[in-house]
Amino acid sequence: MSLRTAGSVLVVFLWSVTVVLGQNGWRVTYTTQSICTLKGSTVELTCSFRYPRGKVTTTFWFTEWGTGVEPKDLGQDPEYAGRLEYHGDKKKDCTLKITDLRERDSATYKFRFITDQTRGKYYGHPGVTLSVTGLQVKVTGGHQDKTLTCITTCTLTDNPTYIWYKNGHKVKEDTSSLDSDSFSDADSYSCAVKGHEDLLSPAVYGPRNTSVSVSPSGEIVEGSSVTLTCSSDANPPVQSYTWWYKKNGGDYQSMTGPQHVFNQIQSSDTGEYYCVSQNEMGTDRSRTINMDVKYAPKNTSVSVSPSGEIVEGSSVTLTCSSDANPPVDKYTWYFQNETFLNGCGQMYNISNFRSEDSGHYHCEAWNGRGSRNSTALMIIIPGKQTSVLTAAVGIIVVVLVLILCFSGFMWFR
Structure with a gap:
């Protein structure tokens, strides 16, 4: 031969x-x-x-x-x-x-x-x-004691001598297997037949360029469907994907699979996410992405200062609070369900509270995603309200007495 x-x-x-x-x-x-x-x-x-x-x-x-x-x-x-x-x-x-x-x-x-x-x-x-047949590199063994074997689908007729390459540079020949106590995740390995070095096998290497993509791209809105996908360049193909995430400053949690799907994403899903890909040659991790879920104002409420009994002539400050992302950019104030012409900020101040200022107050918070009304807050001057009630009761009593007197007079006649 x-x-x-x-x-x-x-x-x-x-x-x-x-x-x-x-x-x-x-x-x-x-x-x-x-x-x-x-x-x-x-x-x-x-x-x-x-x-x-x-x-x-x-x-x-x-x-x-x-x-x-x-x-x-x-x-x-x-x-x-x-x-x-x-x-x-x-x-x-x-x-x-x-x-x-x-x-x-x-x-x-x-x-x-x-x-x-x-x-x-x-x-x-x-x-x-x-x-x-083409040449292929088969990977066996664990992470620290792998063996690489140059294989074919049939036995080459000419009983060739094999050559091994690391990152494109010749490292060994005269063997179809390459053993090492430690392989670097960043290195790639391939084999060839002596005399035909240009007919290299595809290189094997650990995952690289691992990344996370978000679909749909753009702003993430609460209630929408969002999919995170982990992808990586690797040969052999990636065996497993592991997700690590930390929501709203909590502890890191994990899950497996190439995708992380939110059917209806919530504001509580805001946080940091990254993925780790692994094959027989090593592991690689993506950069961390920050998931920022946008939502309309919620939990809108009105607080009053000072708290407790309101005294006529005192200064009263109303504050509108709301949870929103992006933050609230506009507040509207209402008194007895009518809009304040001069109530546009987060705080509304009444420097000289009078009896005619008593009534229901509520606010409305706005951002780019929508708006939300607070519940109504009743503010009164207790003393003034008691005098009014007493006068009303007195008037009713007088009217009743007059009716009785008129009735008795008619009966006497």
Whole structure:
């Protein structure tokens, strides 16, 4: 067996025990029945043929043969366009060269020739089984005692020497496995076959560029549906995602999965969030994002100062309070359900409280998300209210007495 290479071209000549089939002088001899070679390389399927008489008019290789029709010439297949080179002749050599091999080229290839004689057609069985494989790095073991193995889907025919690369630099050869007590999460590893170093395996590496995206983007409004998605570049693919979050200054909590979904997000969900991705090669964490949930004013209320009994002539201050995000940017005051013309701030001051100021007060808080009214607060001057009540009772008594006197007078008459 000899191996010739040029760049990424792998040419395989296998001079094993030949397979000779045929009868009455018809025969096709394949130098091997099975070849396993690398994706991206070049292979030669070597064979020779003999026939008893006549002249060969047609030669071709095929992989498919439908019932009742001639097999399909690979030279007419668009899949092989520009990649087939027939190195044989029409006398005895039937060697075929296939370049830029692809995994879908894996098949059993057979040679057929046709002569100018009646029934002068023949093909060689069983043909050459071609398996095309790429290199892959398999990761086994724990985080601190991993083993990397360069694997293929079939056993390479030429029994090659393997080479290992770390971050693109050669670190070891002559072994299909790479052992280490410690692999860095930031490093990447790949393998190749000696003599065909440009046919590298895909690199394996720990998660990197881990990030969190928010959908929908833009302002987050209470009651809406919000999805946080963790994504990461990793090979092998990420095995697990872990979310860490701290709501409104509380302790960190965790959950697993690539997404964190809020069907109806609440103001209590405001806080810090980040995710950690992990595969067999290591871990990586995203930056922390701050979830700021916007909502209209809530829990709006009115407080009065000083508290307790209100004295006529005293100074009274009303304060409107409300929970809102963004903060309240406008307050409106109401007295007996009528808007104050001069009550626009968070605080409303009455410097000389009089009896006519007694009544119901409430406020309305506004921000960019909406508004909310407080409950009404009743403010009175106790002394004045008692005098009014006494006068009212006195008037009622006088009226009753007059009615009784009039009734008695009418009855006496």
